[in-house]
Amino acid sequence: MPDLETKLARSRSALLDEIEQPPLAVVRRRATRIRRRRSVAAGATALAVLGVIGLAARPWHQDGPPTVTATDPPAIAPVYRGGGIEIIGLSPTAVYDLDGQIAEVEFADRDNGFAAAGCAPRCPELARTTDGGLSWHEADVRPTGGGPVDLLAFPGGHWLLDGDLDRSSPDGSAWRVVNPPLAEPQAEIGPGMLLRVEQPGGQVVVWSWDRGRLGDLTTQPQLSTARWVAPAPTADGAWWVGGLVGTNPAVSVSRDSGRSWTTVTLADPPDPTDSVTVSTLGTEVYAVARDEAGQVLGIYHSADGGKTFTTTFLAGKGAAAPYTGDLVPLLDGRLLALRGNGAPSSWWVSEDDGRSFDPIPDLPAASSIRRTYAGYVVYGLFSGSWAAFSPNGTNWQKLQVN
Amino acid sequence: MTRDQGDRAMEELYHACYRRLVAQVYAFTTDLTEAQDVVQEAFARALARPRGLADVDNPEAWLRTVAVNVVRRRWRRRKLLDAILLRDRPVARTVEPAPGPERADLRDALAALPPSFREVVVLHYYADLPVDEVAAMLGVPTGTVKSRLSRARTALAGRLDGYRTEVTRARS
Numbered sequence: 001m002p003d004l005e006t007k008l009a010r011s012r013s014a015l016l017d018e019i020e021q022p023p024l025a026v027v028r029r030r031a032t033r034i035r036r037r038r039s040v041a042a043g044a045t046a047l048a049v050l051g052v053i054g055l056a057a058r059p060w061h062q063d064g065p066p067t068v069t070a071t072d073p074p075a076i077a078p079v080y081r082g083g084g085i086e087i088i089g090l091s092p093t094a095v096y097d098l099d100g101q102i103a104e105v106e107f108a109d110r111d112n113g114f115a116a117a118g119c120a121p122r123c124p125e126l127a128r129t130t131d132g133g134l135s136w137h138e139a140d141v142r143p144t145g146g147g148p149v150d151l152l153a154f155p156g157g158h159w160l161l162d163g164d165l166d167r168s169s170p171d172g173s174a175w176r177v178v179n180p181p182l183a184e185p186q187a188e189i190g191p192g193m194l195l196r197v198e199q200p201g202g203q204v205v206v207w208s209w210d211r212g213r214l215g216d217l218t219t220q221p222q223l224s225t226a227r228w229v230a231p232a233p234t235a236d237g238a239w240w241v242g243g244l245v246g247t248n249p250a251v252s253v254s255r256d257s258g259r260s261w262t263t264v265t266l267a268d269p270p271d272p273t274d275s276v277t278v279s280t281l282g283t284e285v286y287a288v289a290r291d292e293a294g295q296v297l298g299i300y301h302s303a304d305g306g307k308t309f310t311t312t313f314l315a316g317k318g319a320a321a322p323y324t325g326d327l328v329p330l331l332d333g334r335l336l337a338l339r340g341n342g343a344p345s346s347w348w349v350s351e352d353d354g355r356s357f358d359p360i361p362d363l364p365a366a367s368s369i370r371r372t373y374a375g376y377v378v379y380g381l382f383s384g385s386w387a388a389f390s391p392n393g394t395n396w397q398k399l400q401v402n
Numbered sequence: 403m404t405r406d407q408g409d410r411a412m413e414e415l416y417h418a419c420y421r422r423l424v425a426q427v428y429a430f431t432t433d434l435t436e437a438q439d440v441v442q443e444a445f446a447r448a449l450a451r452p453r454g455l456a457d458v459d460n461p462e463a464w465l466r467t468v469a470v471n472v473v474r475r476r477w478r479r480r481k482l483l484d485a486i487l488l489r490d491r492p493v494a495r496t497v498e499p500a501p502g503p504e505r506a507d508l509r510d511a512l513a514a515l516p517p518s519f520r521e522v523v524v525l526h527y528y529a530d531l532p533v534d535e536v537a538a539m540l541g542v543p544t545g546t547v548k549s550r551l552s553r554a555r556t557a558l559a560g561r562l563d564g565y566r567t568e569v570t571r572a573r574s
Contacts, residue, residue, distance in 0.1 A: 031449035084414040
């Protein structure tokens with residue numbers, strides 16, 4: 001007997017299948033009728049207004065100085081479109097100076113995010129946005145030390161800045177230093193917690209936003225070594241981990257908050273796999289095997305939520321595909337990938353689950369896409385230190401920070 | 403932006419967002435035909451604007467707001483008409499959904515839930531919106547959405563004999 005969640009998921013699929021989408025021409029005809037109605041109404045209104053003005057203006061009297069009532073037209077940002085992808089460019093308002101090249105951008109939801117510059121040699125303050133990247137200001141936190149920092153968004157809009165000293169914030173405004181507890185095995189991923197992978201051992205570790213590192217997950221995925229873990233659970237609460245079984249790429253998924261794991265071993269590419277990442281959208285799951293340089297060795301697609309995978313792309317010996325960063329399953333069923341400084345475009349899409357990719361013209365150059373807690377960030381936009389954020393991979397907002 | 407670019411942008415938006423918006427609006431209508439009609443109306447209104455949606459920051463959010471407003475306006479009109487014309491008559495369902503494998507029980511059970519429960523279930527499970535976005539869309543705190551989801555699941559399970567509920571953590 002299926003549980004309610006399964007029943008709801010099936011019902012959702014049935015609902016989406018039932019939705020009929022008429023050609024846009026049908027909607028255009030409807031728009032034409034709306035325009036006609038409006039012009040008739042506007043004509044009638046204009047006649048009435050003219051009548052009122054004719055009486056109220058009292059043309060036989062001397063007028064005073066004219067009053068300006070019109071406002072300036074709203075400033076409109078340039079928009080770059082191609083292949084169904086849209087990037088809204090900078091608005092004419094000020095760009096926040098990050099005091100260094102953008103190293104990391106993280107969003108906890110569509111509005112709240114932080115941007116960090118690399119520490120060279122000192123770490124500048126983080127920049128914070130509360131409006132989806134349209135405006136930025138100095139955050140009340142600054143990494144210390146010269147080591148690597150990692151900015152983590154947690155469920156509920158909580159934050160943790162992991163550096164030589166961990167700092168946390170319930171909402172991104174007030175930060176305090178975190179004193180992690182003595183590490184203890186964790187039976188499950190509790191509400192509001194995240195997973196991270198530690199190298200070189202490949203242990204999967206549970207983290208909390210306000211206490212930091214809690215300890216290894218008791219039941220580890222059945223991988224020889226874990227190399228990657230999703231920054232957030234999927235919509236149905238599944239946690240994905242990528243790694244190796246022997247030398248084969250493999251993925252592991254837990255649907256019970258880390259208490260048990262199901263592992264699928266994937267076809268082995270000719271060149272050695274270094275890491276495996278997973279991108280999901282609903283029941284569509286894409287696993288990607290990468291070499292040490294991050295280039296793609298294999299793409300594996302699952303249409304049943306990860307129960308079974310089909311190998312859709314396997315690179316030949318020494319012929320890794322030069323896609324960098326995370327693949328993005330788009331809402332219309334295509335798969336988006338980026339080729340850093342690729343020609344004729346950085347932006348490529350696949351309509352056959354990764355078997356082949358076609359370039360999208362008319363979009364600015366970019367270097368890579370990285371999944372964040374709440375969406376995706378594209379780096380190296382316009383071949384510079386620009387970034388853009390998208391909750392879905394289709395609609396991007398260039399960030400007003402540099 | 404030229405007219406051709408605007409037309410192309412609208413084509414792409416229509417292709418990318420239509421089904422998603424219908425699923426979201428279905429939360430408020432419980433009638434798929436009406437949800438489709440309302441979303442088409444929203445796109446028609448966008449097309450009827452002189453600049454299309456070129457001056458709108460978030461076209462999908464704009465379309466969703468328009469669609470939800472259309473639903474509310476129609477609902478108010480219908481309520482008024484009901485009050486005037488149908489006060490003493492038994493209310494009959496005018497549109498019977500076609501029977502389907504998942505409709506007969508679950509979606510009927512869903513339609514019978516109080517609107518506040520039904521909205522969160524459809525927005526979260528059907529429209530695939532995370533809890534915080536459902537909260538933002540309905541203008542209620544995140545905790546309220548989680549509580550309604552939990553109670554709605556219990557209510558649904560009660561209406562669907564033989565289905566067990568599994569307490570799962572709603573994604574934030």
